[in-house]
Amino acid sequence: MAEKEKEEKKKKKSRDKGKDSSKYVIYLEDVNKAYSDANGVPALMDINLKIKKGEFVFIVGDSGSGKSTLIKLLLRELTADSGKVIVNDQDLTKMRHAQVAKFRRTLGVVFQDFRLLKDRNVYDNVAFAQRIVLKSEKEIRKNVPNMLSMVGLAGKYKAKPKQLSGGEQQRVALARALVNKPTILLADEPTGNLDPRNTNDIMKLLEKVNENGTTVVVVTHNRDIVNSMQKRVITLKQGVILSDEEKGAYIDD
Amino acid sequence: MINTFFYTLGQGVKNVFRNKWFTMASLATISACLFVFGIFVAVVFNVNHIVKTVEEGVSVTVYFNEDVEQERIDQIRELVTRRPEVYRCDFISADEAWAEFSKKLGENAEGFTENPLANSENLQIYLNDVSKQGELVGYLETVEGIRKINKSELTANTLTGVKAVVTYVSVGMIALLLAVSIFLISNTVTIGISVRKEEINIMKYVGATDFFVRAPFVFEGMIIGLIGSAIPVVVLYYLYNAAFEFLRSNFAFLNDYISYIPASEVFIYLAPASLIIGVGIGFFGSFFTVRKHLHV
Structure with a gap:
């Protein structure tokens, strides 16, 4: 009898945990990650993080604080040593290599160095994201110009990345990240290579994307934008979450 | 799915032009390797052909006892012809032997009223493998009715030796050339694709x-492999014919002893082999190199 009760309790607990994680688009529980080439020094320790659908979150911290590792875990570029990483209801710790591509299509990603395909023009860079989800050419011809208009690059669809400014390249990357209508947009230092004017433009675009219902997670160390936007701020330091505040500010050492 | 196939195929074709330096380097490597390979194969084919021609000219001659009936001779001929190492067995009657010999004597033969070679009817036995000469002679010695066996042990042994050397050297060289080609070509492909690691990551x-990531690279590899192997085949074809013509007209005295294989007979094997090697290396080279970068 006692055994049966124990079993029931265990099942209930696991159901509740499932319910808990299903409320969030990003759900990390007791996550640890260490790199083998860093003599076992952990990059992330006991990370617990919950982000709801439609939130706008900044993740801030100095170099080596674990920001990049966190993004890599969310992208399933790395897997956690222990703990749970659930993104868009998918448990990334149990995900097989073959399922990763399909999972990533539910995310949009923007990087500091833009990562555009250099030998293809603006249109083809954005269309590439649609082609991998097997959209028809007809749909691509409709969706790509719409997205380029949204980021303000409708007139430059034929240009190659090297013919564009940093700000424009980041807009192309943003258009590519958004064209498949992802539920989450991950932006890793999206303004790291931009001047203040372009930084503001990109942040405005990210806000607009968020207003349309997309969850936006921005990793940055740009104090000004964090302080001016009054969003949720999660501060990482040496692999642990130092603070997690609604309408937070950039915390200095 | 069909759209994806054509899209990736199209990207493969575009990649060939987008990455000009990589394409040029790979084409040059594949072409150079298969060119050397082709020359070697053509030489080996011809050496083998020449050895085979000489081999087929080596014969064992069998003479019969005086009292042997024609019926027994026919029987012996039948037995010999059935042996696997025998390529041809001709009966030369005494008259035929004398007619042949008198041609050589010329005017000196005119004094003979009777056939001086009355007892010289014989069997000329040609082998398809001269190394089996000893075996055949051993057998002939046990056959009743045979008086004498003429053989050329030196020629047979020399030819057997030459054939063995040619076989070992050609197999060894072809294997070595192929290994070097595969190594060089996959190195070029590896370097070319590693440079585009970022593109794969994106x-x-x-x-x-x-x-989706791999298909254009694989198509690109196969296209480069196909062109890279077609170039040396075409060049070699014309070069072979030119060399063939040059040897025939400038070394006419050799024509009695040596015959070369026509280009069509060499290229019927060399062309498909080169194309398969080229396309195969292009396919596997890019397939495995891209795989290394896919775990992102």
Whole structure:
């Protein structure tokens, strides 16, 4: 009898945990990650993080604080040593290599160095994201110009990345990240290579994307934008979450 | 799915032009390797052919006892012809032997009223493998009715030796050339694709499947392999014919002893072999090199 009760309790607990994680688009529980080439020094320790659908979150911290590792875990570029990483209801710790591509299509990603395909023009860079989800050419011809208009690059669809400014390249990357209508947009230092004017433009675009219902997670160390936007701020330091505040500010050492 | 196939195929074709330096380097490597390979194969084919021609000219001659009936001779001929190492067995009657010999004597033969070679009817036995000469002679010695066996042990042994050397050297050289070619070509492909590691990473981040990332590279590899192997085949074909013509007209005295294989007979094997090697290396080279970068 006692055994049966124990079993029931265990099942209930696991159901509740499932319910808990299903409320969030990003759900990390007791996550640890260490790199083998860093003599076992952990990059992330006991990370617990919950982000709801439609939130706008900044993740801030100095170099080596674990920001990049966190993004890599969310992208399933790395897997956690222990703990749970659930993104868009998918448990990334149990995900097989073959399922990763399909999972990533539910995310949009923007990087500091833009990562555009250099030998293809603006249109083809954005269309590439649609082609991998097997959209028809007809749909691509409709969706790509719409997205380029949204980021303000409708007139430059034929240009190659090297013919564009940093700000424009980041807009192309943003258009590519958004064209498949992802539920989450991950932006890793999206303004790291931009001047203040372009930084503001990109942040405005990210806000607009968020207003349309997309969850936006921005990793940055740009104090000004964090302080001016009054969003949720999660501060990482040496692999642990130092603070997690609604309408937070950039915390200095 | 059909759209994806044509898209990736189209990207493969575009890649050939987009990455001009990589294309040129790979084409040059594949062409150079298969060119050397082709020359060697053509030489080996001809050496083998020449050895085979000489081999077929080596014969064992069998003479019969005086009292042997024609019926027994026919029987012996039948037995010999059935042996696997025998390529041809001709009966030369005494008259035929004398007619042949008197041609050589010329005017000196005119004084003979009777056939001086009355007892010289014989069997000329040609072998398809001269190394089996000893075996055949051993057998002939046990056959009743045979008086004498003429053989050329020195020629047979020399030819057997030459054939063995040619076989070992050609197999060894072809294997070595292939290994060097595969090594050089896969190195070029590896370097060319590693430079584009970033491109592969980007595709993976955006959510492309392994197939979607790999297919254009594989098509690109196969196209380069196909062109890279077709160039030396075409060049070699014309070069072979020119060399063939040059040897025939400038070394006419050799024509009695040596015959070369016509280009069509060499290229019927060399062309498909080169194309398969070229396309195969292009396919596997890019397939495995891209795989290394897919775990992003």
